[in-house]
Amino acid sequence: xxxxxxxxxxxxxxxxxxxxxxxxxxxxxxxxxxxxxxxxxxxxxxxxxxxxxxxxxxxxxxxxxxxxxxxxxxxxxxxxxxxxxxxxxxxxxxxxxxxxxxxxxxxxxxxxxxxxxxxxxxxxxxxxxxxxxxxxxxxxxxxxxxxxxxxxxxxxxxxxxxxxxxxxxxxxxxxxxxxxxxxxxxxxxxxxxxxxxxxxxxxxxxxxxxxxxxxxxxxxxxxxxxxxxxxxxxxxxxxxxxxxxxxxxxxxxxxxxxxxxxxxxxxxxxxxxxxxxxxxxxxxxxxxxxxxxxxxxxxxxxxxxxxxxxx
Amino acid sequence: xxxxxxxxxxxxxxxxxxxxxxxxxxxxxxxxxxxxxxxxxxxxxxxxxxxxxxxxxxxxxxxxxxxxxxxxxxxxxxxxxxxxxxxxxxxxxxxxxxxxxxxxxxxxxxxxxxxxxxxxxxxxxxxxxxxxxxxxxxxxxxxxxxxxxxxxxxxxxxxxxxxxxxxxxxxxxxxxxxxxxxxxxxxxxxxxxxxxxxxxx
Numbered sequence: 001x002x003x004x005x006x007x008x009x010x011x012x013x014x015x016x017x018x019x020x021x022x023x024x025x026x027x028x029x030x031x032x033x034x035x036x037x038x039x040x041x042x043x044x045x046x047x048x049x050x051x052x053x054x055x056x057x058x059x060x061x062x063x064x065x066x067x068x069x070x071x072x073x074x075x076x077x078x079x080x081x082x083x084x085x086x087x088x089x090x091x092x093x094x095x096x097x098x099x100x101x102x103x104x105x106x107x108x109x110x111x112x113x114x115x116x117x118x119x120x121x122x123x124x125x126x127x128x129x130x131x132x133x134x135x136x137x138x139x140x141x142x143x144x145x146x147x148x149x150x151x152x153x154x155x156x157x158x159x160x161x162x163x164x165x166x167x168x169x170x171x172x173x174x175x176x177x178x179x180x181x182x183x184x185x186x187x188x189x190x191x192x193x194x195x196x197x198x199x200x201x202x203x204x205x206x207x208x209x210x211x212x213x214x215x216x217x218x219x220x221x222x223x224x225x226x227x228x229x230x231x232x233x234x235x236x237x238x239x240x241x242x243x244x245x246x247x248x249x250x251x252x253x254x255x256x257x258x259x260x261x262x263x264x265x266x267x268x269x270x271x272x273x274x275x276x277x278x279x280x281x282x283x284x285x286x287x288x289x290x291x292x293x294x295x296x297x298x299x300x301x302x303x304x305x306x307x308x309x310x311x
Numbered sequence: 312x313x314x315x316x317x318x319x320x321x322x323x324x325x326x327x328x329x330x331x332x333x334x335x336x337x338x339x340x341x342x343x344x345x346x347x348x349x350x351x352x353x354x355x356x357x358x359x360x361x362x363x364x365x366x367x368x369x370x371x372x373x374x375x376x377x378x379x380x381x382x383x384x385x386x387x388x389x390x391x392x393x394x395x396x397x398x399x400x401x402x403x404x405x406x407x408x409x410x411x412x413x414x415x416x417x418x419x420x421x422x423x424x425x426x427x428x429x430x431x432x433x434x435x436x437x438x439x440x441x442x443x444x445x446x447x448x449x450x451x452x453x454x455x456x457x458x459x460x461x462x463x464x465x466x467x468x469x470x471x472x473x474x475x476x477x478x479x480x481x482x483x484x485x486x487x488x489x490x491x492x493x494x495x496x497x498x499x500x501x502x503x504x505x506x507x508x509x510x511x512x
Contacts, residue, residue, distance in 0.1 A: 120470070148335075163472060166439050187480050193440040201480075243425055277426035278457055285398040285423070 011229040015131050016222050017168050019086070020184070021140045021155050021192065022175035027182060029084055030054055031175060031206060032137040035218035037079035041067060043088035046139070054215045064096035071130065080135040080218075086165050087140060087157040093119045094158065116160045123161065127168035135222060138165065142174075142192075153192040170197050171225070175206070182206040199228040243276040250283035260296045263287075263305035319406065319413045319510040322488055326508070327446035330491055347500060349507040357435070364433040364466065365421070369399055386466040390431065393464075397424035403454040404512050409485050410492070415510040416484065418447075418454050428458050432465045437472060441465075448476045449484040 022028045029046035032038070033056050040047060040058040047058050057078070059070035067089075071081065083089050094111050097104040097118040104115030111119075130136050140155040153174060155162060166172060172195035173184035183203045186196040196202070200221065209215055250273065253266050270283050291297075296305040326346055333343030345352055354362070364383060371377050371391045377384055401420040406413060422429035428451050434441075442448070448461040456478075463474040495501045 117469075163437055163439050164470065167470065167472060188440055188443050190443070195475075196477075197475075201477075240425070277459075278423055278455060281401060281403065281455060281457075282398045282423055285401045 011226050011233070014226060014229065015133070015135045016225055017127065017131055017136045017138070017170050018218075019138050019140065019166065019169045019172035019195070020175055021142050021153065021172070023142050023144070023153070025049075026175050026177065027206075028139045028175055029082075030209065030215065031217060032082040032084065032139055034215040035080040035082065035135055035137050036222065037077075038082050038137075039070075039074045039078040039080070040082045040084060041070070041089075042084055043092065044085045044139075044141075046084040051209075051211075053211065054209070062092075064092045067092065075133050078134065080137060081130055082137045082139065084139045085141055085156075086138045087155070089138075090119065090123070090158045090161045090165070093122055097122070119158075119161065120164050123164060124168065131168070136168075137218065138169070140165075150190050152190075155193075166193070166195065169195055171195055171200060173204070178203075182208075198225045199232065200225060239276060243279055246273055246276050246279045247282065249273065250279065251286065254283070254287050254290050257290060257294065260305040260307055263291050263296055318505070319415050319512070320505065321417055321508045321510040321512075322414045322450075322491075323417050324445070324447040324450040327450070327487060327491060330494070331444065331446065334494075344500075344503075347495075347503050347507065357433075360435075361433040364468075365431055368394075368431060372397075372399065383466070383468055385469065386471045389471050390464055390466070394422050394424065394429060397422040397429065405454050407453070407485065407488075409488055412492070414488060415512045416450060416453055417510075417512070418451050420451060420455070423455070423458075426458055427460045427462060428452075428455060429462050429464055432463055433468070434465055435467050437465045437467055439472070439474070442474050442476075446484065446487050449481045449487065452478045452481050453484045 020028050020032060029040070029044075030050050033040065033050065033054055038056045040056055042058040042060050047055055059067070059074075061067045061070060074081065094115070097115045098111055101115065101118050104112055104118050106112045106115075127136065140157060142153040143156050145152050145154055153176075155165070157165060171186065172193065173186045174192040174194055175182060175184055176192075177183075183205055185192060185203050186194050186201050187203075188194045204221075206217055209217075250270050253269050257263055257266050267284075267287055270287060271280070273280075273283075291305060295308045297308045298304075299306045329339075329343045329346040332339040334340075342352065364387075367377065367381075367383060368387055368390055371387055372394060377387055381387070398420075399422055401423045402418075403420065404415050404417045406415055408414070420428050421431050428448075430447060430451075432442075442463050448463075451461060452458060459478065461476045461481075463476075465472045465474065492501075495504050
C-alpha cells in the first residue's frame with residue numbers, strides 16, 4: 001500500500017459510476033452512449049431505438065455469465081460500460097442466483113430471501129470490479145406514481161434491490177423534459193431521487209443532439225467531474241490542514257486540564273482560537289466530555305468549575 | 312396568537328417529525344398529540360433496535376471490539392471506520408425569533424467531524440430519498456451553520472446506505488416552524504404547546 005499526500009493525488013484516471021433514470025423514450029440510451037468509449041450491455045434492446053449515427057458497440061446477452069464474459073473481454077478496449085437497464089441486470093442476477101445457488105430458490109419456484117441476499121452481494125461485487133476498469137452508466141426506466149398531491153418518478157426495479165442500486169453510484173440523475181428541453185436533475189426533489197457530487201448538482205441542460213454533431217455530453221461531464229475533483233482537492237487540502245492543526249492544538253489544551261481551575265481558562269483559550277469548519281463545536285464537545293470525566297461541574301454561583309460533590 | 316413576550320419555546324426535530332407523520336397518516340396523529348403534550352411513549356421494537364445499533368456503534372468507536380460473528384459486524388465496522396475521530400452526541404441549541412416569538416432550536420447530533428454532520432439510522436424498510444422531507448437536516452444546518460454537508464447513514468443491519476444533503480438544498484427550518492405554529496393555531500393547540508415546551512435554556 002502506498003500512502004499518497006493530498007497534493008499528490010491524481011484523479012485523472014478516476015472512474016465514475018452514474019445512474020440515469022427516466023421515462024421510456026426520453027433518450028436515456030443515446031445520452032449514455034455519449035460517455036467515453038462505450039460498450040453497451042443491451043438487455044433492453046435499447047440500441048434499436050438509437051439513431052444509427054450514434055450507435056456504439058454492444059453486447060447482447062441473456063444470461064449473467066455471458067455478461068461477465070463480455071465485460072472481461074472489454075477490459076482495456078473500452079472506457080465505459082453502459083448497462084441498459086439496471087432493472088434487467090437485477091432480473092439477470094436473480095436468474096443466475098436461482099440456477100447456481102441451491103439456497104436461492106424456493107421449494108415451489110421463485111427466488112428465496114437468501115437468493116435476494118446472493119443477488120445483492122453479487123451486484124456490489126460486480127460494481128466494485130467494474131469500477132476498477134471502467135466508468136459505468138446504469139440506466140433505469142421509471143414509473144410515475146401518485147404520492148399525495150405530487151407525482152413521484154420511481155425506478156423500475158425489483159423492490160428489494162431499489163435501494164441497493166444507488167449504493168455504488170457517484171452521481172444519479174433524472175432525465176426529463178421541461179418546456180420541450182431535456183434536463184438532468186442531480187439534486188433530489190419531492191418528485192424524484194438523485195445523487196449530486198463533485199460540484200455537479202441541480203438541473204443540467206442536455207443540449208439537443210443534431211445530426212452530424214458529436215454525441216459527447218457525458219464525456220464532457222465526466223471531464224468536468226475530474227476537474228472539479230482536482231480543484232476541490234486542492235481547496236480541501238488547505239482547509240483540512242488548518243482544521244487538523246486547530247484540532248490538535250485544541251486537544252492539547254483539553255488534555256492539559258488537571259484541576260477545576262484549569263478548565264475555564266482552557267475553554268476561553270479554545271474559544272479564542274481561529275476555528276476552521278466545525279472545529280469550535282467539536283472541541284467544545286470534547287472539552288465538555290473531558291471535564292465530565294474528571295468529575296468537574298460548572299458552578300454558576302461562583303462562575304467556575306468545581307469538583308462535583310460526592311453523592 | 313398571544314404568548315408571553317419573555318417566554319422561549321423549545322423546538323426539536325423529533326417534534327416536527329412527529330407532526331409531519333401525524334399529518335401524513337392519521338394513525339400517527341395521536342402520537343403527535345402525545346409528543347406535543349410531552350408525554351413519553353413506550354419505544355417500539357424498531358426504535359429499540361435503532362438504540363441498540365447506535366449503542367454498539369458508539370461502543371466500538373470508543374474502543375470496544377466487535378466479534379466478526381456479531382449480526383451487525385459488517386455495517387458497524389464500515390461506519391466505525393468512517394466515523395473514527397468524530398465527536399459523538401453533540402448537544403446544541405440556538406435562539407431564533409420567528410414572527411416575534413423566541414424559539415430555542417435544540418438538537419443532539421449523533422456525530423460531527425470536519426464540517427460534516429452524521430446521523431445514523433437503523434431501518435429494515437429504508438427507501439432511497441426517505442429523509443428528503445425530514446426536518447432533521449434543516450434543523451441541524453441551522454444549529455451548525457458552518458457545516459457543509461449532512462449525511463444520513465442508514466443501515467438495515469447488513470448494508471450501509473448514505474443520503475447526503477447540502478445546506479443550499481435544504482428548506483430553511485424557519486419556514487417549517489412557521490407552518491407548524493400556523494397549524495397549532497388553526498387546531499387550537501397553541502396552549503398545549505406553550506404549556507409543555509417552555510425552554511429552560
